[in-house]
Structure formats: structure tokens, C-alpha cells
Amino acid sequence: MEFLLIKFVLVVIVFAVSLGIAAYSTYAERKIAAFLQDRVGPDRAGPFGLLQPLADGVKMFMKEEIIPSNADRLLFILGPCIMMMTACMTGVVIPWGHGLEINGTFYPVQITDINIGILYVFGVVSIGVYGIMIGGWASNNKYSLMGAIRASSQMISYELAMGMAVIALIMTTGTLSVREMVEQQHGIHWNVFTQPLGVILFIVCAFAECNRTPFDLPECETELVGGYHTEYSSMKLGFYLFAEYINMFISSAIIASLYFGGYNFPFIDQLGLSPNMLSIVGTLIFFGKIFFFIFFFMWIRWTIPRFRYDQLMHLGWRTMIPLGILNILGTGIYVLYKNGQLHF
């Protein structure tokens, strides 16, 4: 009973934090865009415009809801639901902190540590594609369909390269559990140093999976009006846009925990703090890393223009995947060498 209660509280916290951070990412995006373009950005709602996400949310809810008369009603509604659901599901396997010891019992700050951890993430991400495809098809609009087709082919192409980057990581860590991966990176033994190529591949693919610039072709407004969400209005549109920000938060968390040590930080053993204190500091540092990567996503968005569609496919299939295979090969040799099994 106590177990269930703790897990329930954790689920609610992770859910609320994901939504909160995603909401404030929209604010951060506007402020960062403004900063990079030498503007002021939103500053009307509340001090420094801090209430802007709230105002946006209210506006979204108040808009008229239009379902096109020739649309497939059920699927039209299902699309944004799938998108939002899959975006919120991935946070389950991420270890948000080492854990707290209260009255002799250890409570890990993670909802569940399943032995297929990272595969679970991939499973959920691969289901996320359906949100876009179903929505785009059900809209009964050429532009929506084209956007959906683009989005899904882009996502399945880059999922492959992402999987290959992670296979190399699994080879060095020898586990699929995200928690064990993070524990192995104690101190400064971060995976980024053993997998430099893997990090680059993973981050590029994360950009493509989140449909962020320079890979935001699905909603390329110069060619496709609004892409897969052309026909959507009101909060259904809001769900699509919001899911993108949740995905960005979760991808940042996954990048940080797989390659950048998660809640570990250098000189963790020299601080002389109690384990509980260290765990709290670790969680704060983990969120610091996540915020850095969210900033990185936005920084790229306002720096690099989008690719042309053939360039995108070319990069995915002819550069990323061969590099991924090369990385697996190199990692295999490295692992053999490290275990002393390599004989010339």
C-alpha cells in the first residue's frame, strides 16, 4: 500500500513537473528568440511576462473548436491524444535522482526501473509517430497528409540512427536499465567520453524526433501551410504544440542521463555531504543539465535554418546510419580491447 502511494505521488510529481517545464519552455523559447534577435520578447503578462504561458493556455482553450465536416471524427480526436499520451509516458523510466533514505528505508527517485528501460523509451517514441500520422490523415486535407507523411518518414528514418547510437552505448555499459547506466557514470566517468560520436548522433536524432529546427519540415509553413496540424484548432492544436515541448524536455533528460552523467557530478565524493543531501544536490544538477539541453534545442532553432527535404533524407540514410554502424564497430573493438580480449 505504501509502495503504491509513493509511486502514485512520484507519478503525479513527474507529470506535473513535465507539464510545468513544458509550459515555461514556451516562454523560454520566446525570450531566447527575442534575445538572439535583439528584441524584448513577451513582457506584458505579469512581471517579465512570466504569466505568458498561462495567457496562452487560456487563449487556446477559449478558441472555437472546429472539426472539419469531412474529417474522420474519432481519429481526428485520437491524434492529439496519442501525441500527448506518449509524450508524458517516457518520464517513467528516467531516474530523477539517486534516492532518499528515510528511517532506514531507501526510496529511489524514479517511478520504475524495468530491465528493458531504454527499449521502453524507444517503444513509446515509435508509437508517438501515430499521433502525427493519424491526425494528418484524419484531417482530410492534402497539406495535412503531406505533413504527416513527411513527419513519419523523417521520424522512422532517424529512429534507426538513434537506435544504432544507443546500441553502441549498450555495448559499453552492458545494461538496458537507465538507472544502472547513470550509476555507472559516477563522478565524471560520463559516457560522453567513451561515446563521442554516439552523443552527436543521438542529439541530432533527438532533434529530428522532436521535429525541431533544422528538422521541422513537417510544419514547414512555406510549403505546407501548417503541416499535419493545418486543420486543428483550439486545444487540440495546443496539444500538438505542447507535446513537442514535453518531448523536448524528456529528450533533454534522456540525453543528460545517458551521456552526461544524469544526477552525477564531478567531485561528488569529496564534498562530505550526507547521502540524502548529495541526492538532492544531484537532482538539482540533473535539472541544470536538462535546462542546458532545452536551451541548446532553442539556441539551434534560432541559429540554423531548416533543411530541404532531400537533404534531410540524405543526411539520415547516407550519413547518420553509416556513422552509426561505424560507431558500433569502433565500440566493439574498444570493448574487446578494454576486456583484454583483443589479440593481434
Next chain:
Amino acid sequence: MNPSLPFFVLATLSVFSALMVVLSRKPVHSVLYLIFCFFTIGGHYLLLNAQFLFAVHIIVYAGAIMVLFLFTLMFINMNKELEPHKTNLLKGAATVAAGCLLLVMVGVTKGAESLAANSNRTDVGTVANLGKALYGQYLLPFELISILLLAAMVGAVLLGKKSVE
């Protein structure tokens, strides 16, 4: 609670969604029901403690192959006039053929060991155990399958090429 209740719920859903795949009017709906069917079958894997199989099943079938199916179907403009009409003879023949397949499947599973006997071993489907079995006991068949897959890929590329002069 009856311990086999989850099984019966899942089984009902699987059969329902499998039927809907055949009975749906729109091909896209059929594909979506098929994806749902894969999820329920994945649920059966979970009940048998095969988490890895579950994850791979979802990633490969629901996440990749069905996306391609959906992809193709979205391009096809299915009108009533263009829909291929099957004669009753063909429908009857298909039913008989499918029935024969069912008979063979039932016959195969009848002689097999009961899975329920092993289900009290909770670690049998974990990644580590499965990996040890695949790379130890079943190394040769496992590697042979990879050659089969490679051959299929090369074949697909060859077919995909327009025409070889």
C-alpha cells in the same frame, strides 16, 4: 481476483481487434485495429514474463512495420468504384484456406509443452537470460537468421531498383 482474468481480458480484446481488422470498411481503420491487436498480443508476452519480447514486438511491429503499412495505405485513394470486388467463390475459398491454417496452428500447439508450467519462473524472459540463450545455446540458428534477413534486404533493394539493363 481470478489469476487468469488478465489473460481473458487480453484474449477477448485480441480476438475483437483481429475481427475488426477484417470487418472494417476503411483500410486505415483495419491497420489501426491491427496495431491495437499487436498491443494486446504484447500484453500476452508480458503475462508470460517476456518483457524483452514485448518491447521488441512493440518497437518492430507496432512502431516500424505498421507505420510503413499505414504509409502506403494513406497514398492509396480507396474509392468504392476502385475497390476490387471478390466473387463469392473466392471468398469461400479464402475462408476454407484460413480455416485450414487455424487447424494446423491448433494441431501444432496441442502437442507442445504447456507454457503455464514454466510461468512460475519470473526471470526467464529478461534480457540477460534471453541474450545468454541466443548467443550460447542457439548461436548458430541466431546467426543464420541474420543472413536470412540480409538476403531479404538485398532482395528488396534489387526489386526496388527500376530495371537493370
